[in-house]
Amino acid sequence: MNGEMHKSNNPYQWEYSDLDKRTIAGLLDFLPPRVFDAHAHIYRVADLGLSDADANLWTGGGQEASILSWHEQVSPLFPNATLEGGLFFPAPLPRAEILSSNRYLMRELDQHPASRGLALVTPDLTPEDLEDVLAHPQVVGLKPYHVYSREKPTLQSSISGFFPEHWWSWAHEHQGVVMMHIVKDDALMDQGNVDEIRRRCTEYPGMRLVLAHTGRSFHAPHAAGMKAIRDLENVWFDMSGVCEPASMEAVIEHFSSQRLFWGSDFPVSSLRGRAVTIGDGFFWMDVHSCDWIRSHGSPVLVGIESLRALRQACRRMSLNAADISDIFYGNVLRMLTLAPKGTNAGQDLYVKAKQRIPGGVQLLSKRPENMAPGHWPPYFSRAKGCTVWDLDGNRYEDFSTNAVGSCLLGYAHEAINQAVMRRVQWGNMCSLNPPEEVALAEELCDIHPWAEQVRFVRGGGEACAVAVRIARATTGRSKVAVCGYHGWQDWYLAANLGGQDALKGHLLPGLEPAGVPDELRDTAFTFRYNDLEGFRKVMNQHGDELAAIVMEPCRGVEPSPGFLEEIRRETRRRGCLLVFDEITVGWRLGFGGAHLRYAVEPDMAVFAKALGNGYPIGAIIGSRATIDGAHGSFISSTYWTESLGPVAALAVLQAMRETDIPGHVRRVGMQVQQAWQSHAEQLGLRVKVGGFPSLATLSFDYPEGEMLRTIFTQQMLQRGFLAGAAFYPTLAHTDRVVNSYTVALGEVFGKMAMAIEAGNVRQLLQGEIAKSGFARLI
Secondary structure, three states: OOOHHHHOOOOOOOOOOHHHHHHHHOOOOOOOOEEEEEEEEOEEHHHOOOOOOOOOHHHOOOOEEOHHHHHHHHHHHOOOOEEEEEEEEOOOOOOOOHHHHHHHHHHHHHOOOOOEEEEEOOOOOOOOOOHHHHOOOOEEEEEOOHHHOOOOOHHHOOHHHHOOHHHHHHHHHOOOEEEEOOOOOOHHHOHHHHHHHHHHHHHOOOOEEEEHHHHHOOOHHHHHHHHHHOOOOOEEEEOOOOOOHHHHHHHHHHHOHHHEEOOOOEOHHHOEOEEEEEOOEEEEEOOOOOOHHHOOOOOOEHHHHHHHHHHHHHHHOOOOHHHHHHHHHHHHHHHOOOOOOOOOHHHHHHHHHHHHOOOOOOOHHHOHHHOOOOOOOOOEEEEEEOEEEEOOOOEEEEEOOOOOOOOOOOEOOHHHHHHHHHHHHHOOOOOOOOOHHHHHHHHHHHHOOOOOEEEEEOOHHHHHHHHHHHHHHHHOOOEEEEEOOOOOOHHHHHHHOOOOOOOOOOOOOOOOOOOOOHHHOOOEEEOOOOOHHHHHHHHHHHHHHEEEEEEOOOOOOOOOOOHHHHHHHHHHHHOOEEEEEOOOOOOOOOOOOHHHHHOOOOOEEEEOHHHOOOOOOEEEEEOHHHHOHHHHOOOOOHHHHOOHHHHHHHHHHHHHHHOOHHHHHHHHHHHHHHHHHHHHHHHOOOEEEEOOHHHEEEEEOOOOHHHHHHHHHHHHHHOOEEEOOEEOOOOOOOHHHHHHHHHHHHHHHHHHHHHHHHOOHHHHOOOOOOOOOOOOOO
16 A cells, blocks of 8 residues: 555645556557547636645646647546547636636647637626637537535535526527536435526527536436436436446436446546545545555546446446547547537438348337328337437437337336346356246236246237237137238238138238138137127037137227127127237236226136236136137247346336326327327317227328328438327326427427418328338338
């Protein structure tokens, strides 16, 4: 242990010890090849207003901290990297000469064209006072600081106390960067800070706000406040000086790694020690606050401690090399518009996909051509709540089907992800079986007292196929009747082998049975929902040969009185099994599925989609006598034994028990349906609104309805919404986001109504009309 370094005349001397160098060597596998510093101070000591006796961090490098000084002091942190430049601003000390400090900034920037700067501002200065520095081509924004606040003590100042209205306005008008170090004891957990950040970012969307020091989360628990502002699109974070991985992890969790910048906080990076979370705040351990000679270790520089924390955060959040490179380089350059932003990455990738993947996608209902050809984003980079980001960095609120109905709790639900990540870390696959499947089977049987046994798969289509196989094995019969859409497998598409598109009207028209053996002809028959005569006709012709009736207990309408009850009676009388497909509707109308709502017990029920909230899981539940056929038939698959699906499903069921999700999505769906109807009526636009509120549908009642649907989708995309002919609400859809949607809806409906009245609606169409159904798969 070496405490001798503190015996010099200036313990704040900027220097690298042997321990510093050894610690940096241990970070080399983490550090990227290029670095742009997002937070660094440059200054002349003479401008700081310090007394001659003030030997401190700011004087540790001599009388001038230039960009060259920064490079000399920061580059040893990155022995194998190139420091490309930085975002520099003066040292914000209480007695600093503001005008002189800003002039020094300009002179330094003139010599370093790759770097950018922020002007130091106070509440009493105006843009006119700083006209020369703000006009400098490399000055891209403002650096306020609490020490200049009109409110005392300044560490408890509101944001407005040191950054008043006129500076927010200037930043908005000039698309300026604001480097904000918030204060108050609770930082981002302070409601006043949160409210002001939300208000200013909304009122001044042209401004780019960087919350320094991860929103001043030196006290790591304060980072939890990020959740309250995570919907703001003009907020970024630097992690300069922060030595707590949890603060950086919070940025990545709530905003993504693309909103996080590395910053040195030079010259703080040259301080020996670190900030640590304690109690309800934080403590800076440095040469004055700790007796390092008597401690159990020697300190390294803050810049090194901060890098170690960032490495741990990146590992814990499973970031890859490209993500890490962006934190050190790409993210800040894009924010500063110094790097080109991709404009067509998603569409270009989709062109390539169609050369390698038949149809371009794995799920035909996710084809962009079904929504808005050439405009609908084919791919997502990130999804959280009901918000989606595409490959080009565009953000959308999802008012479409939210992953085709699979994410009822919203994307990347925290509790579900935590449960899954725990299992991932412990191993999700093994030569042995996952105990979670037993727990899930118990849960499903508890929720459905009529059920006694469960089989698991990993998707909805195969769940239906397994249910049909079990029914055939149990009954010894081969034929089935269907009412609804139940997947892509041969047993189902056999209904279309007659050449009459028998499945038309069962959600998806045009399902060609190409590749389905002709020998399966007359093994699957159809009837329409609420059509008892059609059902009776099928039963009269084939009832004694049917292994099962496979149907959704409901889809877009309530069952007619006695409809489900008669089907239940007749299937029992004929000895065929009743299978309810709850894959889409299950859990939306009520906990446990729609059949519980209607008090009709099937022989089997099939679940998938929302059961895993985005993780693959499917379940077939039934009575012991019904499932008995599974023992005599070979039904087996390796990946049905992985553990992530059951783990996710257990967490989903727990979340569903704690929250009235059917009630929430019903309310949200009704709000949207009412908005469709009321806006259309006010504007004279003819629409048809249908479906349950939790599975709402919209269509335009015109001969050119498909063209109008395409225009609607295109216009909503321009306003930041994924929207089309269906809306499946989730727990993540809040009143705020619904209100934003209804405002955009009114604008789009108004534009469409005017075009229809003027007879020039086709002029609104950009490109091709969306394709409907599956008559064309390629």
